[in-house]
Amino acid sequence: MTVRFFNVLGAPLLAFFQYLGEVVLLAADTFRSIFTHKLRWKLFLNQIVEIGLLSQLVVVITGAFTGAVFSAQTFFQFNKLGMGSAVGAVVSVALCRELAPVLTSLMVAGRVGAAMSAEIGTMKVTEQIDALRALAVYPVDYLVVPRTLAMMVSMPLLVAECIAVGIAAGYLVAIFMLDINGTYYMANMVRWTRNRDIIMGLSKAFCFGILIVFISCHKGLTAHEGAVGVGRATTEAVVNASLAVLICNFFLTMLFNIIYPAGYQ
Amino acid sequence: MIAVRALAKKIGQQEILRGVDLEVRTGETLAIIGRSGGGKSVLLKHLVGLMEPDAGEIWIEGQNIIGMNERQLGTIRKKVGILFQGGALFDSMTVEENIAFPLHEAGERDPNVLRAKVTEMLDVMEMEGEQAKMPVSLSGGMKKRVGLARSIIRRPSCVLYDEPTSGLDPVVADSINRLIRRLQQRFGITSIVVTHDMKSAFDVADRIAYLHEGRIYFHGTSVDLQQSSDPLIQDFLLGRSDGQRGHRVES
Numbered sequence: 001m002t003v004r005f006f007n008v009l010g011a012p013l014l015a016f017f018q019y020l021g022e023v024v025l026l027a028a029d030t031f032r033s034i035f036t037h038k039l040r041w042k043l044f045l046n047q048i049v050e051i052g053l054l055s056q057l058v059v060v061i062t063g064a065f066t067g068a069v070f071s072a073q074t075f076f077q078f079n080k081l082g083m084g085s086a087v088g089a090v091v092s093v094a095l096c097r098e099l100a101p102v103l104t105s106l107m108v109a110g111r112v113g114a115a116m117s118a119e120i121g122t123m124k125v126t127e128q129i130d131a132l133r134a135l136a137v138y139p140v141d142y143l144v145v146p147r148t149l150a151m152m153v154s155m156p157l158l159v160a161e162c163i164a165v166g167i168a169a170g171y172l173v174a175i176f177m178l179d180i181n182g183t184y185y186m187a188n189m190v191r192w193t194r195n196r197d198i199i200m201g202l203s204k205a206f207c208f209g210i211l212i213v214f215i216s217c218h219k220g221l222t223a224h225e226g227a228v229g230v231g232r233a234t235t236e237a238v239v240n241a242s243l244a245v246l247i248c249n250f251f252l253t254m255l256f257n258i259i260y261p262a263g264y265q
Numbered sequence: 266m267i268a269v270r271a272l273a274k275k276i277g278q279q280e281i282l283r284g285v286d287l288e289v290r291t292g293e294t295l296a297i298i299g300r301s302g303g304g305k306s307v308l309l310k311h312l313v314g315l316m317e318p319d320a321g322e323i324w325i326e327g328q329n330i331i332g333m334n335e336r337q338l339g340t341i342r343k344k345v346g347i348l349f350q351g352g353a354l355f356d357s358m359t360v361e362e363n364i365a366f367p368l369h370e371a372g373e374r375d376p377n378v379l380r381a382k383v384t385e386m387l388d389v390m391e392m393e394g395e396q397a398k399m400p401v402s403l404s405g406g407m408k409k410r411v412g413l414a415r416s417i418i419r420r421p422s423c424v425l426y427d428e429p430t431s432g433l434d435p436v437v438a439d440s441i442n443r444l445i446r447r448l449q450q451r452f453g454i455t456s457i458v459v460t461h462d463m464k465s466a467f468d469v470a471d472r473i474a475y476l477h478e479g480r481i482y483f484h485g486t487s488v489d490l491q492q493s494s495d496p497l498i499q500d501f502l503l504g505r506s507d508g509q510r511g512h513r514v515e516s
Binding site: 123126127128130131133134135136137138 | 353354
């Protein structure tokens with residue numbers, strides 16, 4: 001019975017650890033390359049455009065409606081306790097510490113992660129990666145490094161934008177639709193939102209960006225079996241990156257709460 | 266220049282190469298022929314380190330490339346160009362960018378130098394004025410020519426051709442064969458051509474190797490090959506399946 005149990009569990013567990021190992025090795029290879037090889041600036045700037053600039057609309061809409069709906073929901077609950085003016089503080093802290101980094105990362109995993117794995121996967125199945133290698137260009141240097149650095153730069157900025165837009169949308173909803181006093185709203189928000197909340201959100205964004213880029217690039221680099229394989233790699237990249245963001249978010253929250261404790265202290 | 270010793274490769278449960286021994290001399294053109302799925306392309310990919318064998322050695326200009334990591338292989342790959350079956354052009358780049366890619370990666374940034382070299386390569390390939398086209402708008406033969414231009418622009422000492430004439434009409438296939446010959450004569454390039462197109466093999470090769478069931482079954486000049494009375498080779502040259510041969514013997 002025990003042997004059968006381990007037999008059934010063994011293969012998927014081994015496959016999972018092998019997958020984790022491959023992603024970690026890719027990450028190690030990428031960081032080694034970042035510190036030891038010249039950066040291809042043109043590719044890096046192209047990726048900044050692809051990841052940062054072209055994600056603007058998605059991030060703005062995500063931030064605006066998250067801030068707006070969170071502001072309304074918080075008001076509906078807090079107003080019963082006569083704490084309507086505390087909505088601003090709750091919206092702001094929640095956006096900084098959780099909502100903006102997680103939701104932005106999920107949107108970026110869907111938009112950018114899918115594009116990365118599809119593009120690299122297509123290059124893999126059409127022998128373009130082999131062509132790179134045959135031309136003495138290491139694929140990690142050429143494909144993964146520019147994407148990683150661009151993600152490291154873009155993600156914190158996108159999350160900062162999401163926080164700002166979310167707070168603005170929450171404020172507009174609170175003032176014009178829920179009749180909250182704007183002065184109290186702002187005063188409470190500024191009083192309860194600390195630098196550490198913003199630092200926590202941006203640090204999470206940085207970590208999530210790295211997770212997304214390695215999971216997506218790894219899926220692309222290991223794609224096989226033609227168009228079906230690329231489709232499968234793309235789907236798995238988005239699903240794995242999204243799950244990784246959600247799971248790591250919990251552990252990062254616990255870790256960052258030690259470094260940057262929540263609340264007014 | 267290139268020596269392969271007891272090369273073996275298994276993919277899944279299938280033994281693709283079962284101890285290949287091969288030597289290619291500097292400046293010659295060797296054609297590797299064999300049936301489809303017989304491991305010719307796999308052998309070719311081993312020669313530039315794109316695949317790792319289970320056993321054996323590959324010596325290129327006195328260096329055994331087995332066990333080298335990707336970065337160490339970079340030095341070898343600068344000496345050995347490869348033309349992939351479908352060209353393997355970078356589909357996000359124009360013809361000009363594709364051809365200039367190896368020079369750009371080698372640090373050449375002067376646009377005038379790059380443009381001049383690309384133009385020279387396109388002249389050699391008889392594709393003048395096609396610089397701005399994207400790979401998607403090229404025919405199969407043009408893709409192979411651009412792929413070839415890209416692999417020889419850095420003047421490698423050896424070029425590997427993976428099925429250079431497959432999927433092309435006879436006229437375009439002939440022009441590719443002439444191109445391979447011309448490159449050998451003009452630049453003194455050592456060439457290894459993997460093909461199952463016998464006309465192409467006879468047109469371009471100084472020597473021919475027949476890969477059968479994972480081993481080099483025959484190795485010699487095209488005259489030796491044509492004069493061979495070995496039934497297996499005769500079947501391959503005449504395009505006869507086993508069933509046909511049996512039928513003829515019976516009748």
